[in-house]
Amino acid sequence: MEAIARITSRTVVLPIEDIDTDQIIPARFLTTTSKQGLGERLFADWRYDADGRQRADFVLNRPQSEGAAILVGGNNFGCGSSREHAPWALVDYGFRAVISTEIADIFRSNSLKNGLIPVIVDAATHQWLVENPGAELTIDLESRSLMLPDGRSVAFPIDGFSRYCLMNGLDELGFLLENASAIREFELRAS
Amino acid sequence: MTARSLFEKVWDAHVVAPESDDRPAILYVDLHLVHEVTSPQAFDMLRDKGLKVRRPDLCLATLDHSIPTVPVMSLKDLEIVSEPAAARQLMKMEENCAEFGIELHGLASDRRGIVHVIGPEQGATQPGKTIVCGDSHTSTHGAFGALAFGIGTTEVGHALATQCLLQRRPRTLAINLEGTLGPGVTAKDIILRIIGAIGVGGGTGHAIEYRGSAIAGLSMEERMTVCNMSIEAGARAGMIAPDDTTWEYLAGRPLAPRGQDWDRALAHWRTLPSDAGAQYDKSVDIDVSQLAPMVTFGTNPGMVIPIDDAVPEQDDPAFRKALAYMQIEAGKPLSGQPVNVVFIGSCTNGRLSDIRQAASLLEGRRVPDNVRLLVVPGSERVKRDAEAERLHEIVLAAGGEWREAGCSMCIAMNGDRVTRGQLAVSTSNRNFEGRQGSGARTILASPLTAAAAAVTGVVTDPRTLLS
Ligand code: SF4
Numbered sequence: 222m223e224a225i226a227r228i229t230s231r232t233v234v235l236p237i238e239d240i241d242t243d244q245i246i247p248a249r250f251l252t253t254t255s256k257q258g259l260g261e262r263l264f265a266d267w268r269y270d271a272d273g274r275q276r277a278d279f280v281l282n283r284p285q286s287e288g289a290a291i292l293v294g295g296n297n298f299g300c301g302s303s304r305e306h307a308p309w310a311l312v313d314y315g316f317r318a319v320i321s322t323e324i325a326d327i328f329r330s331n332s333l334k335n336g337l338i339p340v341i342v343d344a345a346t347h348q349w350l351v352e353n354p355g356a357e358l359t360i361d362l363e364s365r366s367l368m369l370p371d372g373r374s375v376a377f378p379i380d381g382f383s384r385y386c387l388m389n390g391l392d393e394l395g396f397l398l399e400n401a402s403a404i405r406e407f408e409l410r411a412s
Numbered sequence: 413m414t415a416r417s418l419f420e421k422v423w424d425a426h427v428v429a430p431e432s433d434d435r436p437a438i439l440y441v442d443l444h445l446v447h448e449v450t451s452p453q454a455f456d457m458l459r460d461k462g463l464k465v466r467r468p469d470l471c472l473a474t475l476d477h478s479i480p481t482v483p484v485m486s487l488k489d490l491e492i493v494s495e496p497a498a499a500r501q502l503m504k505m506e507e508n509c510a511e512f513g514i515e516l517h518g519l520a521s522d523r524r525g526i527v528h529v530i531g532p533e534q535g536a537t538q539p540g541k542t543i544v545c546g547d548s549h550t551s552t553h554g555a556f557g558a559l560a561f562g563i564g565t566t567e568v569g570h571a572l573a574t575q576c577l578l579q580r581r582p583r584t585l586a587i588n589l590e591g592t593l594g595p596g597v598t599a600k601d602i603i604l605r606i607i608g609a610i611g612v613g614g615g616t617g618h619a620i621e622y623r624g625s626a627i628a629g630l631s632m633e634e635r636m637t638v639c640n641m642s643i644e645a646g647a648r649a650g651m652i653a654p655d656d657t658t659w660e661y662l663a664g665r666p667l668a669p670r671g672q673d674w675d676r677a678l679a680h681w682r683t684l685p686s687d688a689g690a691q692y693d694k695s696v697d698i699d700v701s702q703l704a705p706m707v708t709f710g711t712n713p714g715m716v717i718p719i720d721d722a723v724p725e726q727d728d729p730a731f732r733k734a735l736a737y738m739q740i741e742a743g744k745p746l747s748g749q750p751v752n753v754v755f756i757g758s759c760t761n762g763r764l765s766d767i768r769q770a771a772s773l774l775e776g777r778r779v780p781d782n783v784r785l786l787v788v789p790g791s792e793r794v795k796r797d798a799e800a801e802r803l804h805e806i807v808l809a810a811g812g813e814w815r816e817a818g819c820s821m822c823i824a825m826n827g828d829r830v831t832r833g834q835l836a837v838s839t840s841n842r843n844f845e846g847r848q849g850s851g852a853r854t855i856l857a858s859p860l861t862a863a864a865a866a867v868t869g870v871v872t873d874p875r876t877l878l879s
Contacts, residue, residue: 238730239612239712243844248823252478252497254452254504266846271832295730297613300646300712301844303548304450305564323613326582326648327548331564380580381434393566394461397574400429400438404466404576407428407440 222336224390227361228317230290234354235264235280240294241301242328246310248302259306260313280354281314290317291358293350297321299328299339308332318360320367322347333383334393340367340377362388415687418653419584419619422559422684426542428576436578442541443558444571445527446473446514448505449825450546454569455508463573465512470575472536473509474517475502476526478825481788481815484519498826512572523666525791525817528552528759532636533793535665539654539681544571549759549841551642555635556662557654557684559619562643582648583693585618589626591701596875598769599634600761600839600858602626603641604706604716610696612714615647618694621686622652626700632661633765640760641841644713653685705874707746708843708856710734715843719861719873720745737845738853739835746855746871752834754785754866755848756859757815758822761839762790764797766859770839771803773863773877774810780869785812786828788820810867824849837865 250262268279275282292311298321299307308331311319318338329339338360342350349369350356359368362384366374386393397404416424423439431437444467451473458465465471478498484490487506490499502519509516517524523534528549531537539557544550546568553560563577570577587606607614620642627635635652642650659678662668669677704718711734717723723735725742735742740749756762756770767789779785787807789795795817798804804814820828822840824847830836832851839862840847843854855871864874 236729237733239714241712241842241844243842243847247846247850248825249850251449251825252495252501254456254501256453266850271851297616297646300612301548301643301842303546303562303564305453305546305566308564323616325613325646326616327562327564327643331566334564334566380436382436382578385434393578394457394570394573397438397570397576397578400576401574403428403438404440404574408575411440 222390222392225317225336225338225387226363227359228290228338229357229359230317231355231357232291232293232350233280233286233289234293234351236295236351238295239297239300242299242304242307243301245299245307246304251304251306256309257313259310260315263310263314285355288315290315291360292316292319294319294321297323297325299325301325303327305331305335308335308337312337320350333380333387336387338362338387342367342375342377346375415689415691417584417686417690417692418557418621418651418684419559420690422540422542423581425540431580436580438576439542439579441544441571441575441577442470443531443536443543444471445531445543445545445550446471446568447477447527447545447547448475448501449477450565451568452501452504452508453565454572455512457569458512458573465514465572466575468513471514472531472534473514474524474527474530475505475519477819477823478502479818480826481818481820481828483816486519490519495827522792525793526759526762526819528640529762529790529794532556532632533665533791535662535668538662538668538677539658540684544577548643549640551648551650552636552640552759554639554642554649554651555632556658557651557681559649559651561648582619583617585615585620585647586692586695587620587622588695588697589622589624589700590697591626591699592629593626593700593703596860596878597703597705598858598860599630599637601703601706602700603638604708604713604856605700605703606698607641607645607713608706608716609698610645612644612712613646615642615645618647619649619651620645620647621692622650627652628655631765632657633763636763637760641713644841654681705858705861707861707871709738709740709746711737711843711845713841713843713856719747747873749835749871750869751783751837751865751871753830753836754783754862755821755836755838755840756786756862757788757790757820758840759790760841761859762788762794764794766839767794767798767803768801770859770863771806773860773874774812774867775806777810777867779811779866783866783869785810785866786815786821787812788815789817791817812866821848823847837862837871
């Protein structure tokens, strides 16, 4: 995985509450056995009409959204199924971070493993982000903070180990494999 | 010793290495359930890195999500009836399990079914175990006093390769349920009521323990229905203390311990319930005595009301968007709303007792011609048991369809779907936009409420049909 230290980008704002993983990537696209190519299907039922044409009023289809790598969702982002296809689709599309007031547990865990930074902010900051779509932000993992265009900086929580893995481009599996002897001892004790 | 909760006991017993500020805990996994949708990329990762499955004996694999529910006995049948991508995914699962030495309850197996139905019915799900699966409804297995939670595909790879996961310990939430359910009110109504009360994010970061007299009085199948939808309240895990009901259910199941092993296991299981004075980070009390059958009206499971209540009005864009999608008006009750499809099945309500309940209302009645009733048993065993009681004849005589086991219309990956704009009353667990097919509108309800809608053609309080 690529190491990430900071992300600077404009935002795309999708101010809908409780965006679930079925909206991020509808189940009919889960018959894939690969991780690639899901970006095209991201938010498929909101992005395209029944005939597969782009809906002009959906935020991702507006020209000003192009190239934005930070998605601001409504409260409680990513609830629902455990499908890792959701962060795969977001990353494949080009997003590198998702911001909300609350982010569902499994989605957050899956995001951290795919270089998608889940950023949880307070209600006031969230409201500012929603009211200022397209704002240019910097998300800095070193300082665990989000920098707003007016220079304000807002701290966000992120698990220390996940942050370390993101910043060093490490895969958590490596750490588990290094602990093979502890795992073996546990199995012997337990049996 | 300080008093510990059920969750703490199971967690503590599986810590290979404790957590610290800069390291999550390494948690050992006793049972890994594997299905075709969330595993192919994990098997690819093992192949890429040249790794083996560490404990194939601790994996239980099946085909459920994209499997057709018309009879399929061979791969050739599969190619004919399935959409090509679904067929490829199922075949890939057969190949992966063969290559990595995992026993698969595949097409020809009479033990095949939805992962969360077959784990318990095989006796693989046991108190005190840690159980994971690339599926958020893994919380179902918590009904046995197991710590069971859903994981993503990367973690499926971790569990396959190391039998362990890196986890932060969740906080605990006690939900105390007291009172006796009235007639026509079920476990499904309890969990919908809970989600309505705490909201779809109310359990985020927590493991729930469902406690109290209303829980102790439930059967194992009912407890599974409750724990199943913990994730709909945002909690990865929902647990219930094991008791006599649990042992009675497990005794004699194919993968349950036997003889002296059973005695030893039972002695251990009896130590698992929370100690008196165990502490929880949060708690919620709910009395179920006045509970009515519950129905959802919006596009998440927290948008739920008692069947006689009017749909609430709320001046909020998300709320209005949900009602617009559902084509439902605020201020009026849902009863009387015409339905197009009724789906009875899924890991929430696809067990024998669910089908029995539905059949009790279908018997001697007829589904109107403009309504489609699809009944899909949760496993091949549920199907056989239901057929032994001739429940399928009741379904068929009422004008319903009786299918092979699978997830089916719960997730609409296998060809069974609700068409655009149609309204379905479904015993499954998610009413998200498009969950049952693009443009499908879903009302979640109990098997009794679903059967009542099937025979009347409109949303109906099942209590009006009880004899
Ligand atoms: S029945 Fe539905 S919720 Fe349950 S495992 Fe299958 S798809 Fe998931």
